[in-house]
Amino acid sequence: AQSVTQPDARVTVSEGASLQLRCKYSYFGTPYLFWYVQYPRQGLQLLLKYYPGDPVVQGVNGFEAEFSKSNSSFHLRKASVHWSDWAVYFCAVSPITGNTGKLIFGLGTTLQVQP
Amino acid sequence: ETAVFQTPNYHVTQVGNEVSFNCKQTLGHDTMYWYKQDSKKLLKIMFSYNNKQLIVNETVPRRFSPQSSDKAHLNLRIKSVEPEDSAVYLCASRWDGYSNERLFFGHGTKLSVL
Numbered sequence: 001a002q003s004v005t006q007p008d009a010r011v012t013v014s015e016g017a018s019l020q021l022r023c024k025y026s027y028f029g030t031p032y033l034f035w036y037v038q039y040p041r042q043g044l045q046l047l048l049k050y051y052p053g054d055p056v057v058q059g060v061n062g063f064e065a066e067f068s069k070s071n072s073s074f075h076l077r078k079a080s081v082h083w084s085d086w087a088v089y090f091c092a093v094s095p096i097t098g099n100t101g102k103l104i105f106g107l108g109t110t111l112q113v114q115p
Numbered sequence: 116e117t118a119v120f121q122t123p124n125y126h127v128t129q130v131g132n133e134v135s136f137n138c139k140q141t142l143g144h145d146t147m148y149w150y151k152q153d154s155k156k157l158l159k160i161m162f163s164y165n166n167k168q169l170i171v172n173e174t175v176p177r178r179f180s181p182q183s184s185d186k187a188h189l190n191l192r193i194k195s196v197e198p199e200d201s202a203v204y205l206c207a208s209r210w211d212g213y214s215n216e217r218l219f220f221g222h223g224t225k226l227s228v229l
Contacts, residue, residue, distance in 0.1 A: 034217075043119070043205055043220030044158075088156060103218060105158040 006106035021076040023091030121221035138206030145211040147189035
């Protein structure tokens with residue numbers, strides 16, 4: 001069955017420090033992968049998406065993610081975190097075939113930024 | 116910039132009441148969705164509508180029903196709310212072009228059932 005695991009419910013980093021948010025997926029084949037961000041009292045916004053091709057994808061606001069088929073992972077990274085990055089980050093998977101738009105989300109990782 | 120609009124932002128009601136949430140998208144997308152986000156932030160798809168057809172209907176209770184007048188609108192009705200229905204309901208839309216799985220979300224409607 002398809003699933004997404006985000007092992008860290010909460011991550012705290014200092015402003016200016018680097019960041020990695022972990023995501024592991026379970027899917028037979030190669031899926032589409034996404035990172036969405038949810039700021040307080042807002043809906044989800046797309047940060048970046050992976051389609052088969054270059055394993056490193058660039059997103060908005062300096063975020064990037066790297067797909068690893070061998071590790072079944074799609075970790076999110078940022079070189080220098082800003083206080084405005086404080087939010088909940090969701091990893092999601094979608095099957096390539098079917099084109100249904102049905103996303104399966106992880107439970108999210110709350111990023112807290114310390115001054 | 117918001118292009119998926121949900122009303123109301125918040126709704127407080129009592130067990131057994133009927134509620135209805137509205138969603139409108141101005142993106143010209145083909146498919147719209149309702150997701151439920153529970154208190155633990157878990158997101159699960161409830162429904163999707165494409166050209167007025169229900170194409171994905173997860174195992175949600177029968178008291179939930181989506182209602183669509185056109186492809187820009189998808190409302191959600193709950194006939195008799197239960198305490199476990201307390202959650203944030205997120206509406207989303209998507210263009211059905213090839214390899215385009217990106218969803219655009221509204222800000223959500225937070226339902227509290229007393």
